[in-house]
Amino acid sequence: MLTALDKKLLQETAGLEEDPPGAYNIRKDGEGIQRHSLPGIEIVPKKDKPGIDIIVEKDRTGTVHIPVILTQSDLSDLVYNTIEIGPGADIELVAGCGIHNPGHGEARHDGVHEIFVREGARLRYTEKHYGEGEGKGKRILNPKTVLVVEPGGYAEMELVQIRGVDDTVRETEARIEAGGHLVIYERMLTHGEQTARSDVVVNLLGEGSAARIVSRSVGQGNSRQVFQPRLVAYGPGRGHVECDSIIMDKAVIRSIPEIWAESAEAELVHEAAIGKIAGEQMMKLMALGLTEGEAEEAIIKGFLK
């Protein structure tokens, strides 16, 4: 039975109002509490360790929700999920973790995802992080994702963390085979004393493989962020990395995009920028009647959209 708090966390992380459409698995405080498979989309618990296997059959289309919620203090949840998107399948997968930490101890979720996008398959993957709670206990999220995109496959990952999570280290590693495409959109806002680190390594292996990483972040308060996306091309692959940050207050942001070509046929580009909100932008919005605070909010909201 889901409590009102559970429902709020599910709403924040997975946009769920009621039972998810399609297949789903809801994990709460270290245990799977609701699971629903569909023909061609099977969700089974792992036998040797905590976590699930999601197996999508060839040419299957549909949606899968696998939210994780933590509602206790002094809890460390480690989970391994393996996701297999069969050849030609087209799947929307919504992951994400919501933490409500009521106490002063840590609430921590470490998720390890292994994702296989088989030949010609398409995956849209969204992972939202959300944290809240009245206690002083830290809310910690450390997701690790290993992704393989097979020939002709397409994967789009949207990774979102707006406020609420105290410490996060995100590791993403991808292997893109011939004709495979990967797009990563990363959006982050940290404030207070929060820290966030995101390391992405994308290996472009085959001919016609392509990747684009777009990272947008806002650092407020005394928070600290480090972005280190690396694109490596071993053959005729194309890649673009774009890191763009708004820095405010006393925040610290490091942005270290790296492009690495092992082939003369590779085409790789990176861009990175860190800057404060431009004075002219503030003045423009204030001249439309917004207060300074409202103008700042409108600019950040647009930037992280």
Next chain:
Amino acid sequence: MLNLIHVGLELDTEEGKIRILEDINLELGKGKMYAVTGPNGSGKSSVARVIMGIALPTSGNILFNDKDITDLGITERAKLGIGYAFQHPPRFKGMRVVDMLEIAMRTGEMADCQCLRNIGLCPDDYLERALDASLSGGEIKRIEIATLLAQNPKVRIFDEPEAGIDLWSFEQLIDVVGSTHREDNVTVVISHQEKILNMVDEIILVENGMISMKGDQETIWPQIKESAECECRNSCTREGEIYADCPR
């Protein structure tokens, strides 16, 4: 409606104080259209910026409907009904045209898209576009004008609306600035364009941070006509020869 009384503006720089505006006196009446003109760097935009509150005057007073607004900030002035279309509108990463128009209309959602059609942009093509570097200079300028039309303030200031806009759109722009002007508006257009100077009730000439002349079009235009036209051929020399290809 709007009065500037002995308005001066000085800026502190590393080399000391720089005088931008000095003793500006203006009475802008309800229902009237004005053009502010003058050479580059003369202080035209600064007049607009002190009216909007982007720069606060270092001397003098500004009255709006007899209320002293000299110390009010940008937001308060906007809420009173003063609006300003920037000469160089800023770009915003991620913010869309529709977001900006909704902020301008203060409604939360777009009631209609007439303001975009008025300046020759198809709403279907532009509402969802990001207000970023993907827009050309002319497009961003036209959207800026549409934003002021959507805001529909009592005092409307257009800062060189023609800059960066092609000739065809320029005609349309003049029409829309004129046709949207109402009895309870004050419209101020900062411009060098003869067609704009011809459509207003009064021309204000700003030179060296001061108002050197003001009056109706028939009085002022003959006197500034020469300086508004190109003097490049007379004054510009290159290696001793008269440089024939005037860039203006």
